[in-house]
Amino acid sequence: MPSYLNTEPDLDENESIVEEYPSESYLVRRDDPEGSVPTFTFHTPARPIIEFDDEDRARLFADLYLALGGFRIKEGVGPNGIPVTVASSGKAGIASYMYSVWGKTPTEIANTLEQDRNRVLGYFDQIRSRADDVIEAADEAASPPGEAG
Numbered sequence: 461m462p463s464y465l466n467t468e469p470d471l472d473e474n475e476s477i478v479e480e481y482p483s484e485s486y487l488v489r490r491d492d493p494e495g496s497v498p499t500f501t502f503h504t505p506a507r508p509i510i511e512f513d514d515e516d517r518a519r520l521f522a523d524l525y526l527a528l529g530g531f532r533i534k535e536g537v538g539p540n541g542i543p544v545t546v547a548s549s550g551k552a553g554i555a556s557y558m559y560s561v562w563g564k565t566p567t568e569i570a571n572t573l574e575q576d577r578n579r580v581l582g583y584f585d586q587i588r589s590r591a592d593d594v595i596e597a598a599d600e601a602a603s604p605p606g607e608a609g
Contacts, residue, residue: 469486469488469501469503469509471488474490474491474492474493475488475489475490475491476488476489476491477489478500478515479519479522481504481522481526481595482526482594482595482598483504483505483506483526483530483598484504484505485502485503485504485505485522485525485526486502486503486504487500487501487502487503487518487519487522488500488501488502488503489515497513498515499511499512499513500512500513500514500515500518501518502518502521502522502525504525504530506530506532507530507532510561512560517559517560517561517563518560520556520559520560520584520587520588521556521557521560521561522591523556523587523588523590523591524546524553524556524557524560524587524591526590526591526594526595527553527587527590527591527594528545528546528549528553529545529594530545531543531544531545531546532545542554542557542558543557551573551575551583552583552584552586552587553587554573555569555573555575555580555583555584556583556584556587558572559584566580566581566584
């Protein structure tokens with residue numbers, strides 16, 4: 461996806477862009493020069509950088525952010541709070557936030573939401589699918605006339 465606003469994150473030699481999303485958002489991988497496990501950060505102009513120890517959790521957070529059109533983590537939300545936009549989006553959003561930000565397992569989320577574990581995994585798929593729809597629509601909108609598809 462082309463970048464028109466030149467807002468790519470400043471990267472050092474240990475960082476690389478894993479994924480570029482609409483709205484000048486990026487998932488960045490940072491390899492530890494000491495050779496330990498890499499970390500992942502989600503960059504977007506509208507919010508502080510968020511760091512993850514796991515790529516799957518980072519990708520689901522990015523998908524949730526796209527699927528909901530963005531959201532803010534306000535002061536006072538705390539480590540176990542959920543932003544209003546996420547909370548009002550339904551169980552799929554809440555489950556995805558619990559997994560990506562809180563680091564809960566699908567089984568823990570299922571117990572909290574009183575759902576089956578497979579239902580929770582289905583919620584993750586719903587969020588990923590909604591994010592894919594957002595990406596596809598952004599790609600089509602950015603395509604010159606007659607080239608969308």
